[in-house]
Amino acid sequence: MSTPTLDKHSAALDAAENTASHAIKVTFRIRRFNPEVSEEASWQDFELDIDPKERVLDALHKIKWEQDGTLTFRRSCAHGICGSDAMRINGKNRLACKTLIKDINPQKPITVEAIKGLTVLKDLVVDMEPFFQAYRDVMPFLITKGNEPTRERLQTAEDRERFDDTTKCILCAACTSSCPVFWNDGQYFGPAAIVNAHRFIFDSRDEGGEQRLEILNDKDGVWRCRTTFNCTDACPRGIEVTKAIQEVKRALITRRF
Known part of the structure; x- marks a missing residue:
């Protein structure tokens, strides 16, 4: 009965030696x-x-x-x-x-x-507080009007796909802290906050898009972006951050989203 135990012990030692080598x-x-x-x-x-x-x-x-x-x-x-x-x-x-x-x-x-x-x-x-404050300022939650629904708010796969990329954000701040504008002016909302605003602006179930666009139309909002693509390169989740920011800019101009 002891032989298998010895064999396992020997295998563990061999594995440890291989790892060390x-x-x-x-x-x-x-x-x-x-x-x-x-x-x-x-x-x-x-x-x-x-x-x-x-x-x-x-x-x-x-x-x-x-x-x-x-x-x-x-x-x-x-x-x-x-x-x-x-x-x-x-x-x-x-x-x-x-x-x-x-x-x-x-x-x-x-x-x-x-x-x-x-x-x-x-x-x-x-200190991540300024980063999270910008995130809170863009109201990163579903905003609806009227009475509480009695059934699920349905959404088509095509509507979901519209903002799928920006749902991947894990709030690591890699994009925001790679931005030269943010380095020089900590008041700038930064890419991560705009990405999370994008996620709800283009959500077909949401009714707070106009409010978020007005927030991002501020002097410290999307117009500060200089399109250097640092944010997209830095994102560990592969989000097309610069593209999302450009889409928010376009929505501000056309008011179509």
């Missing part, structure tokens, strides 16, 4: 900031042996758990759904949980820093 030495250069220690941010290097098929989030966990417990960052689901671990990796906004080490040239130091345009609270954690 695939590890390479990688340097992570992380921009650190702790307001309780210094008013200035600084870069700190961490070297670790890790399988290049692992994710950047795995490397950050390894650093925090094995080298420096003070390293601070956000993460939750670790599967690209919650959007909480957006950061700048090698100068580009990405989700740490979706970025494989092998895809970002591990032969050179991998730089990791907080997303831009929002106040850094500590290390890789930023």
